[in-house]
Amino acid sequence: MRADMGKVLVERPRLGRRRAESWPGKGYRKQLKRYEDPPQREGIKSSYGHGTKSFNEHLGPLRRFLETNVGRPWNKIYSEICQFVDRGNVVQKHIITHLFQYVVADVILIDGEPCRGQPHYRNYGQSLRTSDYRYQWYVCPKSGLLRASRYVPRKRREPEPPRRVVLNKTQMCLFLNGQWELVTVAPIGPTPPSRIRDVIHKRQIWGHTSPDAEAVRFYGANVYATARRPLSRRELLALPIPIEWLR
Template sequence: MSEHRLGENVIERPRSGWRISLKKVTGYKKHLTKITEEASTDGLLRPYLIKPRNKTKYFSDCLGPLYRWLRSKIGKLWDEVYREMSQLVDITTLSGQHILSHVWSYVERNVVIIDGVPYPKSSAYHYQPNRIGYSQEKLYIHPDSGILCLAKKIPYKPPEKPKDFLRIDAYHHYRKIDDIWYLITLADIPFLSLGADVVLKTNLTRDRGWWEYGKPVYAVSKQQCSKKQIKFIMQQLSKV
């Protein structure tokens, strides 16, 4: 791909949609203004004036060349990458602003590094944050070095099969407790009441039942398994 045609390659496809006054499309100009303000605040582009016209056709983009170009810049300082992109694409035009919005969808700017792992700031401090690259590879700007980096997709690893639990149905399962196998029977926790759990040895609320068992139930009985039951359990757990 010719770098000099980066802007044309992204928007060279025909546009779809129809002409309609921007007065009837709420939030459009506000969205473009927000993009400008964020980029200007971060020092990533010079301020420019957005002048949308009475056009609301949307772009049917060919984004592959843009992403490949960004990916080829991995390992370089983002300021240099951005400066080079600004020479190839006129970001003062509506099409340039459109391309810039796609750049930010590919590149994560607001990043925090926790234990050497990159997280988006928006979710880094959630209870179970998803690191950058959790579901798909993602470009990001390293917060310390300013270098454009790539977080590769984390390969999926199926959870290991538990060796101390075997489900029978919604209200019965086998569980190994202190090296002894038991048949556990569950029961629904009544509304506005508690369930005396014989396994956890405590009274459960419906919320606690959800937390422990995935539904508002409690263990109502616990019966030690016979040799025949244990043999069945071992056979089931050995299956791949």
């Protein structure tokens, strides 16, 4: 390990507002008005962004060091890191915190698979293959060697599209936020008019040569919403909405 690794990891300016700024941050007074009972006392510097500094370590070299030392005894690796990181320095000592965010040192084997071994954690016994992505390495409880966890990311679960009843090419009924709404839609062409916006998703619509996957999943067609309004109970009974959806 490099003798100056401690400096390499922390030689970055800390994140936060510059002291040269002499006025409160944007939206500060509006933010205070949101409180029903605003604070009666406040530090002089707090409204000017002071006290909001955060660490800004450069942790890429640390991760590369761990990757190149897979298969070595963890005790030697940890001793080597502590040798070149000044634990009396608050900023450099913070690196040790990140180290144990990458490496799970307390591991148990369940059916031959490495799992979390911290008994005081709520996820005790959780497989390292499905745990937090930050824990990319672990210490083998049998050999004491550093191993890669071979993390398998969880599949992203897409939200279910709302209940939908299509009335015609330009109108449909959607069940949104606990109520039925009449939504007017228009097709998304390859060159749509400028500055058009989906009123439900509140996003800008751009031209696509292929169908918009999000629009097709949500509306059932390559369209976007131009207008919306809630439906009354009388209107719902007159529309072809399944009766079980109205209960």
